[in-house]
Amino acid sequence: MNNSTQTYKLLWTSEQQTLDFAQKLSSEPGILDATIALSGDLGTGKTSFTRYLLRALGVKGTIKSPTYAIVESYETLYKDHELLIWHMDFYRFNDPHEWEDAGFRDIFACRGLKIYEWPERVAALVPKPDIEIHLELNALDQREVMLKLNTHKVSDCWTA
Ligand SMILES: Nc1ncnc2c1ncn2[C@@H]1O[C@H](COP(=O)(O)OP(=O)(O)OP(=O)(O)O)[C@@H](O)[C@H]1O
Ligand SMILES: [Mg+2]
Structure with missing residues (x-):
């Protein structure tokens, strides 16, 4: 498989555009087993985007920011398939080894959607994500x- 990275620059001028992007991404079958790294300063919208994506994937109920718990997990039905989702926030990690010590490697090895905020806190240890959003x-x-699409799990046709 060719793993060359495709890079796109998009602009979200409103939450509606964030929602539109999340909905489009949610329609990609490859999302069933993908990793998404979300980077950007505090308050840029990583958690908001994740909420839109999880809603679009059928998650009901409260979607809490994982800032304190570090990981929140969900189970939903996606096109008649059971989909497991982990939403993680590594902001409070001071050393990438905390990722290893806390057992996150096991989560990343699971089939499902793994979304994590603050990838720079753990970058040294975590496998390269399928999708990077900055x-x-x-x-x-x-x-x-x-x-950035690092693999071909989702289609490579994105426009602003
Ligand atoms: N287009 C947009 N997309 C996403 N969020 C937006 C947008 N416009 C405004 N916002 C607002 O910006 C804020 C983003 O907060 P959010 O908690 O998602 O940031 P974050 O990047 O996860 O921060 P942290 O690093 O602290 O976890 C929310 O209040 C959200 O409503
Ligand atoms: Mg957040």
Whole structure:
């Protein structure tokens, strides 16, 4: 398989556009077994985006930010398949080895959707994610989005 990275620059001028992107991503069958790394400063919208994605995948009930618990897990039905989802936030990790010591390697080895915020805290140990999304706020309070597809789990046709 060719693993060359495809990079796209997108712009989310409103939460509606974040939602539209999340919905489009949720329709990709490869999402059933993928890792997504979400980077960007505090408050850029990593958790908000994840909420939209999880809702689009059928998750009901509260979707808490994993800032304190570090990981929140969900089970949902996706196109008649059971889908396991882990949403993680490594902000409070000071040393990547905490990722290893806390057993996260086991989660990353599971079939399901693994989404994690603050990848830079654990980058030295974690396998390269299938999808990287980097968020930046510009002067107009819009989200400038860098989307990197490192594998072919999702299709490579994205436009702003
Ligand atoms: N287009 C947008 N996409 C995502 N969030 C947006 C957008 N516009 C405004 N927001 C708001 O920005 C805030 C983003 O907060 P959020 O908790 O998602 O950030 P975060 O990147 O997860 O931060 P942290 O690093 O602290 O976990 C929310 O209040 C959300 O409503
Ligand atoms: Mg967050």
